[in-house]
Amino acid sequence: MFFWLSVAVALPAAAAPEQALDVGRGERLLILAPHPDDESLSAAGLAQRVFANGGSVRSVVVTSGDAYVDAVVQQTGKRKPSAADFLAFGERRLDESRRAAQVLGKGFLHLDLLGFSDGSIYSALVSHWRRNQPMRSDFTGFDHVPYSEAVDRGYAQDGQDLLSELVAILRETRPTMIAFPDVMENDSDHAGLGMFTLLAVRDWLAREPSQNIHPKMLAYLIHWRPGWPTGSNWGIAQDWSGQPMQLPDDLPLRGHRRVCLNLMPSEVATKRQAMAEYQTQQLIMGDFLSSFVRSSECFTQLQTGDTQRIENVVEHWRHVRKAFDSHPLTRRKI
Template structure:
């Protein structure tokens, strides 16, 4: 398999031996002066759902923020049906929807950063990330979207327009972004996510960080790796599947108790009322999502954002870690990487 040389780097991934419940009050994440934050998002809106408060605090502490949105989110079938008014949307409808979602990310970034968030819109097809990782690694075998019909990035506003949708090119791009940004904090999806693009980008991130630190050693301290969670099981977070958006802004967003700790630690960012309000305003820019899953988006507008803290040097015993990851995922459900809402 073309991917086999790279499976060894999944390790950075996980150390997935599950542990029991964690303390109710998580430690506070320390944000220093002049931090360089890189937020990696699989779909438009994930950057705001996961880290809108963190973005604000880094900027307020004199730091810089770069946000990279990998896919256009163009394959959310129910939302495309609603947006187009068609029971059987065409490829053009999916493309039009993807353009709208990319523009929504642009507007949300403006809300959060007032021009000070460096935004990358890569424009890959929704559903392509995990596929590129395991089945379409090389440029001569790119992933073709069953919704848009393209095997390359088709979007006019995407920086990667014309790029093949393959794993090696995506990995190279992430390494280049790391090299250019030299982040002190990286926020990215937890590999335990119940969504294929989220879990896949978590693995790609760890793979890219591993290569970056090997090829371009950085001064100590090495970057903080913050794994965020968007999709989980059992209706987490509360209110995300209630059908009607609720106001949760006075309640913290704790990570679920059945999320394996894997030998890592956790930390949270406490948001001020003003920061919570700006997060809500940023998420309001995702009108295509608010129409169909406003309850889900509102469930993340809370008084905190929490992360699992990984270590950049957790890069040993790669094959063992990959085996552990598969074992733990299998314990949760029979189809651990099924596509969900986004």
């Protein structure tokens, strides 16, 4: 698509002090998540605070997370699961997001499950941009959204359609806060959705040039180097709720600031309750999920003007992220 830049970008290494995230009255929060559970891992506490302050929350989960091979193998007992097995797993994960949304919003959280295939986001960005060349899942066999209750059922899995969908959601929601994956994520879908978010915000603002729109752009981090956060790879879930979240020191600052929201005990408890709904993930990575249930949630805050320099963001990412540790298309051998 647009990977044609060759300008080197210096990588800031020093950690930055974290500042308090201000959540005002009547905020409209939009959470963009690549997989079921990412919306709760990243911003369950923030969502509760927005509700408490009289605001609204809309959560968009782009993929079904259907290509988590280890989890499907464990769930089915099959060494080589079938396409139907992966589809059934995707349906179950989508339902887990519905239940978690009920825990967090008590019926007031607007949840959109787009139903794209696991691994499709980054592919849609770099090699399947047009509708006549959609990404076909190596796991389910579909090149369009197959899930019966997905918002985008029947949509081709291509970059143009995903971008158009995100722009339409932005125009409809008019968020004052956007929580989305950091483009530095060590996961293909996460990094890809981070870039799609920047592209979508740029297009949204370009379509409404007369409006004074300045949403808080909050980039969250789920996948980094092994061992972050502390306890995420210990093999057994631990209680980290008394400790704050801290972004890794080696996460490039890129001229942005870091902000954290200190959570009340009741917000931490509800986040833990929401995370408990993701049983497919608890069975295989409970230690990872529990490591995000802490006394704070932290983000890298961008400015809307940063979306005008998307090519620089992408080039910066390319110098840091040469490959992904987590990419469904690399997990074909079971």
